[in-house]
Amino acid sequence: MKRILWFRRDLRLRDNPLLSLGGEVLPIFIFDTNILHRLQKDDKRVNFIFYHVQKLKEELQSIGLELKVFYAKPQAVFEYLQNYDEVVATGDYDSYAKQRDLEISHKLHFRYIQDTYIFKHNEVLKVDGTPYYVFTPYYKKARVILDNKNIQPSPIAKHILVPESYDGITKIDTNIQILPLCLESIGFSEVAMEIQTPQEKLEIFKLNINNYQEQRDYLNLNITSNLSVDLRFGTIGVREILRFLFANASQEIEPFIRQLIFRDFYASLLFHLPYIETKNYKYKFNGIEDKEKYQLFCEAKTGVPIIDAGVRELLQTGNMHNRVRMIVASFFTKDLLLPWQWGELFFAKYLLDFDKASNVLSWQWSAGTGVDPQPYFRVFNPYLQSKKFDKDALYIKKNIPELLHVEAKYLHDENYLLSHTTLNYPKPLVFHKEAAKKAVELFKG
Numbered sequence: 112m113k114r115i116l117w118f119r120r121d122l123r124l125r126d127n128p129l130l131s132l133g134g135e136v137l138p139i140f141i142f143d144t145n146i147l148h149r150l151q152k153d154d155k156r157v158n159f160i161f162y163h164v165q166k167l168k169e170e171l172q173s174i175g176l177e178l179k180v181f182y183a184k185p186q187a188v189f190e191y192l193q194n195y196d197e198v199v200a201t202g203d204y205d206s207y208a209k210q211r212d213l214e215i216s217h218k219l220h221f222r223y224i225q226d227t228y229i230f231k232h233n234e235v236l237k238v239d240g241t242p243y244y245v246f247t248p249y250y251k252k253a254r255v256i257l258d259n260k261n262i263q264p265s266p267i268a269k270h271i272l273v274p275e276s277y278d279g280i281t282k283i284d285t286n287i288q289i290l291p292l293c294l295e296s297i298g299f300s301e302v303a304m305e306i307q308t309p310q311e312k313l314e315i316f317k318l319n320i321n322n323y324q325e326q327r328d329y330l331n332l333n334i335t336s337n338l339s340v341d342l343r344f345g346t347i348g349v350r351e352i353l354r355f356l357f358a359n360a361s362q363e364i365e366p367f368i369r370q371l372i373f374r375d376f377y378a379s380l381l382f383h384l385p386y387i388e389t390k391n392y393k394y395k396f397n398g399i400e401d402k403e404k405y406q407l408f409c410e411a412k413t414g415v416p417i418i419d420a421g422v423r424e425l426l427q428t429g430n431m432h433n434r435v436r437m438i439v440a441s442f443f444t445k446d447l448l449l450p451w452q453w454g455e456l457f458f459a460k461y462l463l464d465f466d467k468a469s470n471v472l473s474w475q476w477s478a479g480t481g482v483d484p485q486p487y488f489r490v491f492n493p494y495l496q497s498k499k500f501d502k503d504a505l506y507i508k509k510n511i512p513e514l515l516h517v518e519a520k521y522l523h524d525e526n527y528l529l530s531h532t533t534l535n536y537p538k539p540l541v542f543h544k545e546a547a548k549k550a551v552e553l554f555k556g
C-alpha cells in the first residue's frame with residue numbers, strides 16, 4: 112500500500128498521528144493556489160507556514176523521510192500523483208476544505224485521521240445522538256469524555272520513502288516546473304516576524320496559569336497562552352497541550368481547558384450546521400450595508416480609541432487580544448450596524464490564527480445571531496470596556512501614538528471625545544447609546 116501523507120493543519124513531527132501508520136509513504140505539502148491567489152503578497156500567515164514547512168522538512172529528514180512541496184491546486188496534485196493507493200490527512204471542517212477533500216476522494220481513497228481537535232465531530236453528542244447547540248452541556252459531556260480519553264503521544268511508525276524527486280517546490284499547471292524553495296517562488300515576500308516555538312510559549316504560560324481566569328481580559332498583562340496560531344497550523348497538537356496541563360494539575364487549569372473545549376464546540380457546530388458559515392442561526396436582521404462606515408472601520412478611523420487600537424493591532428501584528436475582538440465585533444455589529452459577515456471577512460484577511468469555525472461563531476456570538484441563548488440585546492459599551500480592561504490606556508496609546516499626550520481618562524470618555532478636537536484623530540463616528548438602542552430595535556424586528 113503506497114500512501115500520500117498530506118500535511119495541512121498539522122505541521123509537525125512530534126505527536127503527529129499521520130506518522131503512526133507506517134509503510135510506503137510520500138509526505139507532501141501543497142501551497143494551494145486557490146487560497147494563495149486571494150492573499151496579499153506580504154501575508155504574515157504564508158510567512159508563518161513557509162517557515163514551518165521548512166522546519167517540517169528538516170524534521171522529516173531526521174526520520175529518513177523527505178517532504179515534497181507543491182505549488183498548485185490540490186486537485187491537480189492528485190492527478191499528478193496517480194500511482195498511490197490512498198491519501199491520509201487530518202480534519203479540516205470549513206466548506207472549502209470539505210468540498211476540496213470530497214473532490215479528491217473521487218480520485219483517490221481518502222482517509223481522515225483525528226488530530227486538529229480534541230474530539231471527533233461525532234464524539235460529543237446528546238444521549239439521543241444529536242449534536243449540542245449550547246456550550247455548557249457540551250462542555251460537561253466533553254469533560255467526562257476527556258477524563259477517559261487516551262491523549263498519549265502518537266508513536267512514529269517505520270516508513271519506507273517512495274522515491275520521487277524532491278528539489279524545491281513543484282509547480283503544477285500547464286507545464287511542470289521545479290522552483291527554488293523560497294517564498295518568492297510562490298509570489299510572496301518575507302515579512303519580519305518573531306516566531307516562538309509553542310513549547311517556549313507553554314513554558315511562559317506555566318507562570319501565568321493560576322492568573323489566567325482572573326487576568327486574561329486585561330489588555331497589557333499578556334497572560335494568555337498565545338497558542339492559537341500554533342493550534343491553527345498544528346505546530347503543536349492539542350493533546351500535547353492537554354498533557355502539559357494535566358502535568359500541571361496543581362494549578363488552576365480548568366478555565367484554560369474550558370477555552371480549548373470552546374474551540375472544539377465551535378468546530379463541531381460548523382460541522383453540523385455548515386450554513387452558519389455565512390448565514391444567521393437566528394434573527395432575520397443582518398446589518399445595514401454601509402460601505403463608507405466599513406471603510407472608516409478598516410482604516411481604524413472610527414474615533415473610538417479602543418476600536419481603532421484593536422484594528423491597528425490587527426493590521427500591524429496579525430493578532431488582536433480576545434477581549435478587544437469581543438469589543439470590536441460588538442461595536443461593528445451593534446454600533447456601526449454592519450453585517451457580521453463583513454467583519455468576519457476582515458478578520459479572516461488579517462488574523463494569523465484565523466480559523467473559520469472560531470471566527471464565524473465568535474462573530475455570530477457578538478452579533479447575537481448565533482446559537483448562544485443570549486439574544487441580540489447584549490451590547491458592549493466600548494468606553495466602559497476600555498476603562499475596565501485598559502484603565503491607563505496603555506494598550507490604546509501603544510497602538511495609537513497620536514493619543515500619547517491625551518490623559519487616559521479622556522480616552523474612555525465618549526462625551527469628551529465627541530466635544531473635543533484631538534490632533535490627528537477623528538471624532539467618534541456614532542453616539543454609542545443611540546446606536547445601541549437602534550440596534551436592539553432592528554434586531555427585535
Ligand SMILES: Cc1cc2nc3c(=O)[nH]c(=O)nc-3n(C[C@H](O)[C@H](O)[C@H](O)COP(=O)(O)OP(=O)(O)OC[C@H]3O[C@@H](n4cnc5c(N)ncnc54)[C@H](O)[C@@H]3O)c2cc1C
Pocket residue numbers: 327335336337338339340342343370371373374377431432433434436437440458462464465466467469470471473474477
Ligand atoms: C470576533 C472574534 C473572532 C475570533 N476569531 C478567532 C479565530 O479566527 N481563530 C481563533 O483561534 N480564535 C478566534 N477567536 C477566539 C479568541 O479570540 C482567540 O482564540 C484568542 O484570542 C487566542 O489567543 P490565545 O491563544 O492567547 O488564547 P488563550 O486564552 O490562551 O486560549 C487558549 C486557546 O483556546 C482557544 N480559544 C480561546 N478562546 C476562544 C474562543 N473564544 N473561541 C474559540 N476558541 C478559543 C484558542 O485556540 C486559544 O489558543 C475569536 C474571538 C472573537 C471574539
